[in-house]
Amino acid sequence: MTKREQEIIAAAAKVFNEKGYHAATTRDIAAEVGIQQATLYYYISSKEELLYLVVREPIVRLYDQVEEIVKASLPSRTKIERAIHAHLAAFDESYPHMFVYVQELPNLIHTLQDKIRESPSRYQHLWEEILQQGVATGELRADLDMPATVFMIMGMCNWLHRWYRKGGRLDTATLARQYASAALDGITARPS
Amino acid sequence: MTKREQEIIAAAAKVFNEKGYHAATTRDIAAEVGIQQATLYYYISSKEELLYLVVREPIVRLYDQVEEIVKASLPSRTKIERAIHAHLAAFDESYPHMFVYVQELPNLIHTLQDKIRESPSRYQHLWEEILQQGVATGELRADLDMPATVFMIMGMCNWLHRWYRKGGRLDTATLARQYASAALDGITARPS
Numbered sequence: 001m002t003k004r005e006q007e008i009i010a011a012a013a014k015v016f017n018e019k020g021y022h023a024a025t026t027r028d029i030a031a032e033v034g035i036q037q038a039t040l041y042y043y044i045s046s047k048e049e050l051l052y053l054v055v056r057e058p059i060v061r062l063y064d065q066v067e068e069i070v071k072a073s074l075p076s077r078t079k080i081e082r083a084i085h086a087h088l089a090a091f092d093e094s095y096p097h098m099f100v101y102v103q104e105l106p107n108l109i110h111t112l113q114d115k116i117r118e119s120p121s122r123y124q125h126l127w128e129e130i131l132q133q134g135v136a137t138g139e140l141r142a143d144l145d146m147p148a149t150v151f152m153i154m155g156m157c158n159w160l161h162r163w164y165r166k167g168g169r170l171d172t173a174t175l176a177r178q179y180a181s182a183a184l185d186g187i188t189a190r191p192s
Numbered sequence: 193m194t195k196r197e198q199e200i201i202a203a204a205a206k207v208f209n210e211k212g213y214h215a216a217t218t219r220d221i222a223a224e225v226g227i228q229q230a231t232l233y234y235y236i237s238s239k240e241e242l243l244y245l246v247v248r249e250p251i252v253r254l255y256d257q258v259e260e261i262v263k264a265s266l267p268s269r270t271k272i273e274r275a276i277h278a279h280l281a282a283f284d285e286s287y288p289h290m291f292v293y294v295q296e297l298p299n300l301i302h303t304l305q306d307k308i309r310e311s312p313s314r315y316q317h318l319w320e321e322i323l324q325q326g327v328a329t330g331e332l333r334a335d336l337d338m339p340a341t342v343f344m345i346m347g348m349c350n351w352l353h354r355w356y357r358k359g360g361r362l363d364t365a366t367l368a369r370q371y372a373s374a375a376l377d378g379i380t381a382r383p384s
């Protein structure tokens with residue numbers, strides 16, 4: 001990828017994050033890069049393609065990280081802690097691309113679901129594997145619905161796109177520890 | 193509110209849910225009602241006002257329900273179970289208004305935050321009160337960050353707008369029991 005292409009993708013991520021995908025125009029994105037709209041179309045074919053380019057790299061990186069965690073020989077507790085950490089850290093590492101990904105997923109789903117490595121259902125399945133491994137070894141509860149529990153964890157993590165600000169009171173490492181602990185052990189106090 | 197006004201709000205909820213707020217036009221909404229766009233403007237002043245009218249009633253109902261729960265003399269566990277149930281049930285009872293509310297909240301926040309009963313920060317504070325009560329009585333863990341834990345519960349619940357379908361495999365009552373149990377006790381198996 002050329003430097004100019006990288007600049008365009010970074011500008012698109014910024015504009016989509018600030019304005020939302022529907023309100024953003026390729027004119028806005030060209031202006032952010034400092035080029036003409038016609039020049040932008042030399043590099044990309046549509047706003048839809050740009051949305052795809054913004055999210056592709058960060059989600060493949062996250063999904064691959066979680067696939068490594070699935071394959072590792074580790075207790076389920078550690079796997080869940082590491083996978084939640086990878087998910088939350090992606091909001092920092094791929095800012096604002098991950099924010100755009102979560103907010104605009106309904107506009108992206110048709111493009112992504114046909115691709116093996118980039119399909120959100122791949123990610124859902126990786127999480128189901130982590131939980132199934134834990135149920136099989138007796139580490140995790142067997143009475144919870146598997147897909148609903150994965151959506152629960154996705155919801156906890158993805159909701160960061162609505163409230164988390166980099167450099168704020170809590171960093172993603174702290175949040176990941178708290179969320180993993182709350183998901184694994186619950187928020188109820190235990191007799192000591 | 194007249195029958196025609198109710199029809200317009202229901203049509204707006206349907207169109208916003210299907211197309212998204214930005215892509216939807218007042219022309220689409222007028223067509224859904226079966227009236228001219230000019231006639232629609234006799235009833236409402238803007239698309240923004242319609243978005244506000246779509247979400248106002250369901251969120252005030254939900255927030256008021258949770259306020260009653262905060263005031264009740266009940267164990268924290270029961271309060272959390274009931275409040276999660278109220279939140280998830282709202283997705284059914286106010287379909288598709290609640291789906292629109294969650295998806296379009298970034299477009300609504302400036303309108304809502306100035307109003308006392310309708311402000312999302314009122315809801316956030318009610319949930320913080322439930323958790324604080326539980327920490328004060330020793331029923332809930334004191335080591336978790338309060339606002340982050342409320343966002344965690346909001347994320348679990350609000351994520352339904354992306355995957356939950358009424359009449360699907362799991363109803364909101366079942367989901368509420370599972371989510372309350374997972375949030376309170378964690379997903380780790382306990383020695384029996």
